[in-house]
Amino acid sequence: MQTIFTIQTHGQGLYEITAQVSAWLHEAGADQGLLTLFIRHTSASLLIQENADPEVQSDLLHYFQRLVPPSTDASMSYLTHTYEGPDDMPAHIKAAMMPVSLTIPVGNGQMMLGRWQGIYVFEHRNAPHSRQIAAHLAV
Numbered sequence: 001m002q003t004i005f006t007i008q009t010h011g012q013g014l015y016e017i018t019a020q021v022s023a024w025l026h027e028a029g030a031d032q033g034l035l036t037l038f039i040r041h042t043s044a045s046l047l048i049q050e051n052a053d054p055e056v057q058s059d060l061l062h063y064f065q066r067l068v069p070p071s072t073d074a075s076m077s078y079l080t081h082t083y084e085g086p087d088d089m090p091a092h093i094k095a096a097m098m099p100v101s102l103t104i105p106v107g108n109g110q111m112m113l114g115r116w117q118g119i120y121v122f123e124h125r126n127a128p129h130s131r132q133i134a135a136h137l138a139v
Contacts, residue, residue: 051118
């Protein structure tokens, strides 16, 4: 079983998609299997992260913004891919550092995530984007 989720982002940040994925699994009616999610972009990532305290998402965003600043920052002057904006190449670097696919076991019709875990699209660009996540459930 396969589907594509389209997620609208509004700039850099983490966007939880756990509910959408869970709803699709419920509709699919599969009791057990292995779910693979793959983001079809080179400037965004997928993460499994804590979903209980929003400060976690905020702290992650700020950490990666400091780790990989925009190309206009003096520390990034070595970058040559700059014509798509100062956030583009840093977005590619962040996506290279973080997962672009996730594999999650499914049991009793539900993802076997931990109590405080959620699935997130991590948008690395400043502008809004329409992101596609391909989902494949192997039963």
